[in-house]
Amino acid sequence: MCGIVGAVLREGSVLEGLLEGLRALEYRGYDSAGVAVGADGGVSIRRQAGRLEALESVLADGALEGARIGIGHTRWATHGPPTEINAHPHTDGGGRVALVHNGIIENYLELREELCGQGVEFLSATDTEVLAQLVGRELAAGAALVDAVRSTLARVRGYYAIAALAIDDDRALVCARQGPPLCLAVVAGGAFLASDPLALVRHTHELVFLEDGDVATLSPGSYAVVDAAGEKAERPAVEVELDEEQAGRGAFAHFMLKEIHEQPDVLARTAFDRIDEVEGDVRFTEEGWDAECLRSFDRVQLLACGTARYACQVAAFQLEGLAGIPADVDYASEFRYRSPRLSERTLALAISQSGETADTLAALRLARELGARAGAICNVPESSLVRAADCFLMTRAGPEIGVASTKAFVSQIVTSYLLSVAAGRARGNLDAGEGRALLEELRLLRPRLAQLLSRETHARIAEIAERHHEVKGFMFLGRGIHYPVALEGALKLKEISYMHAEGYPAGEMKHGPIALVEPGMTTVVIANKGPLAEKVRSNLEQVRARGGQVICVGSDAPSLALADEAVEIPETSPWLAPILSVAPLQLLAYEIALRRGCDIDKPRNLAKSVTVE
Ligand code: M6R
Numbered sequence: 001m002c003g004i005v006g007a008v009l010r011e012g013s014v015l016e017g018l019l020e021g022l023r024a025l026e027y028r029g030y031d032s033a034g035v036a037v038g039a040d041g042g043v044s045i046r047r048q049a050g051r052l053e054a055l056e057s058v059l060a061d062g063a064l065e066g067a068r069i070g071i072g073h074t075r076w077a078t079h080g081p082p083t084e085i086n087a088h089p090h091t092d093g094g095g096r097v098a099l100v101h102n103g104i105i106e107n108y109l110e111l112r113e114e115l116c117g118q119g120v121e122f123l124s125a126t127d128t129e130v131l132a133q134l135v136g137r138e139l140a141a142g143a144a145l146v147d148a149v150r151s152t153l154a155r156v157r158g159y160y161a162i163a164a165l166a167i168d169d170d171r172a173l174v175c176a177r178q179g180p181p182l183c184l185a186v187v188a189g190g191a192f193l194a195s196d197p198l199a200l201v202r203h204t205h206e207l208v209f210l211e212d213g214d215v216a217t218l219s220p221g222s223y224a225v226v227d228a229a230g231e232k233a234e235r236p237a238v239e240v241e242l243d244e245e246q247a248g249r250g251a252f253a254h255f256m257l258k259e260i261h262e263q264p265d266v267l268a269r270t271a272f273d274r275i276d277e278v279e280g281d282v283r284f285t286e287e288g289w290d291a292e293c294l295r296s297f298d299r300v301q302l303l304a305c306g307t308a309r310y311a312c313q314v315a316a317f318q319l320e321g322l323a324g325i326p327a328d329v330d331y332a333s334e335f336r337y338r339s340p341r342l343s344e345r346t347l348a349l350a351i352s353q354s355g356e357t358a359d360t361l362a363a364l365r366l367a368r369e370l371g372a373r374a375g376a377i378c379n380v381p382e383s384s385l386v387r388a389a390d391c392f393l394m395t396r397a398g399p400e401i402g403v404a405s406t407k408a409f410v411s412q413i414v415t416s417y418l419l420s421v422a423a424g425r426a427r428g429n430l431d432a433g434e435g436r437a438l439l440e441e442l443r444l445l446r447p448r449l450a451q452l453l454s455r456e457t458h459a460r461i462a463e464i465a466e467r468h469h470e471v472k473g474f475m476f477l478g479r480g481i482h483y484p485v486a487l488e489g490a491l492k493l494k495e496i497s498y499m500h501a502e503g504y505p506a507g508e509m510k511h512g513p514i515a516l517v518e519p520g521m522t523t524v525v526i527a528n529k530g531p532l533a534e535k536v537r538s539n540l541e542q543v544r545a546r547g548g549q550v551i552c553v554g555s556d557a558p559s560l561a562l563a564d565e566a567v568e569i570p571e572t573s574p575w576l577a578p579i580l581s582v583a584p585l586q587l588l589a590y591e592i593a594l595r596r597g598c599d600i601d602k603p604r605n606l607a608k609s610v611t612v613e
Contacts, residue, residue, distance in 0.1 A: 001078075001180065001356075001611040002088075002102035003028035005199055006071040006163040006173045009190040010220035013065050018072040019056060021192070021199035026052050027255075027401050027601070027608040028102075028195060029076025032087035035059070036098035037067035038170040043098045047087035051602075069170045071163045073100035076607040079108070080125025090129045092136020093120060096167055097145070099135060101128040102180045102195055103160035104612050111155065131162060139166060145174045146217050150230070153178070153215070159358060159611060163193055173218045177210040180611045181356055181384060184208040184216060184223055186237070191218035197240050197382065198399060206237040209382050240382070242399065254600045256402035256496070260586050264450040266407045267579070269396045270414040271442045280435030282422035288375075288391025289419070294426035297347040300327040301372065303335055303363040304351040305610065307405040307491060308412060311351050313484035314578050315377075315416030322430065322438070322575060323423035332363035333613070340370060348372035351416070353400055353408035354609035355383020362613065364388055377415050379408055393419065402601045403608050404495050406586050409488065410579050414442065417575055441573040445580075448570040452583050457567065461584055464551055464565045465591030471522045471549070474499060475513060477506040478526040478581070479536050485526055485578045489585035496603050497593040506539040517548040524551045524588070526581045527559035530574055537562065553584045 003025025007014040018035050033055040034047030044064050048054040073088035080086040089098040108127035120133050138148030145166040159179030175193045185192045185200040194200050213228025227233040252258035276283050302312035316327035348367030352360045355378040368374040376389035379397045386392045395411035421438050424430035478486030487503035494501045504513050523543045527536045533556045552563030560566035569580045593600050
């Protein structure tokens, strides 16, 4: 949802560094981009609609080289289409300030009307321009930039991370945070800011994380922060573990493909050092998950959006089946709009890759207000969600750059499995032997997943994609714990290939969706061995009987034999089987999107973290 960067140097030129930062943040939004640099008592701004490359080619003339201060932005449009005029940075009528913004200003219309009434002319349709105009007016009245930003933000309602530079000052940048993340890297020769550590770790791994309400001033080699109350705040740098290699694409054509192939290692990283083989139990290093605590809940309320919500649905099966705790799942975006009944014996558990999803954050905060203990399963240690939670578990998936979530999903399912085993042990639902056997399944799963991602299976899925990439549409069917996998398979396909795809519980098909079945329509059926195998098989036959094409993914040999296309997956524990069922669906979506010429890592209209409601 937009990425912002800023840099101020003692000497040298900021431009290439700003662009490098924007390249690292492009996953956050990629419909337009821009930079502003301060030089010779003025500000030069360049903006372009489209991908960052469009901006880079405009900047190739070298006209902005040599400036020592600058800000940059990569946009995911919220107010106004992705045109050059709506791209950031924005400035005020008097050209006193340049400003970039990630988030939403909720009362911008009211402020805009007020300013228009005073004769201010707006050039763009954005909410951001209101901020630039307000800061500009404060500067015109003689305020310093930091004070101008503070008084402007005092008038604003919403979520934002902003960065601003004043044209008459090439020594200081000002930035502020209320909601979306913002971190700083300060080294002897300069100071840098960005929406994500990914854009900063090439300067230093010692980063400063701003908190909500903070306003910071950055100069080469130093920074100062004031908090929401206007008091000087100590925000010491903390060491961030982030492997720059991990953030690259390596030899893979796309981040998504790389991330799919990382899944066996992610599984190991998420789980193995948390397994206590002797006790048949789980040891979390994170606080707040001891046996007493795990016994204190009588219910779990899971909250998330998108793929993370499907992980919640899998988690609900695991928690109920292994730990015997009732578990409900809600869309984070809907949770606030009913009257949820929670108590101090409820664990509200939010799952999120980014930890910045606005709906998920708001839902968890509400659950906490209503008396529940707020837990989080998250991939980003410094995220807002982790900070907002009473207790959290890290998924350790490493940076996920592809907009379509893959390895994060697997790491979330592994984490909820660990939590379910730990809760089962703590609550006496599982004995040590059962715990040991369940945890051993995780160790066995890694080679099975690696085998499933082999060249042979990938080639087989590519052949299937070749035959199905132009069909009318897709339906994905699964039962029990595989129903969320069917939803995830459909979401992956529609996100990156723009094909219509629906996920259904297999038994629900006959209540309506079966009307869609006809030649030219493909149904993907997840059919594993086990108590539901026969029922799924009969659903598969119902599709075949109506001329529908069936791709079967699973371990149930008779179902595989009935289908037009079959992808066999190894057997594993039913509680972990979604990890094996989803991998072929990820590859299928990838191969179909490839054949349809789609931009796999940056699908249209999407952004990696959705920091608006
Ligand atoms: O960062 P989060 O896990 O909170 O994100 C939630 C969803 O926005 C995310 O899973 C989205 O659905 C992905 N694009 C799915 O591939």
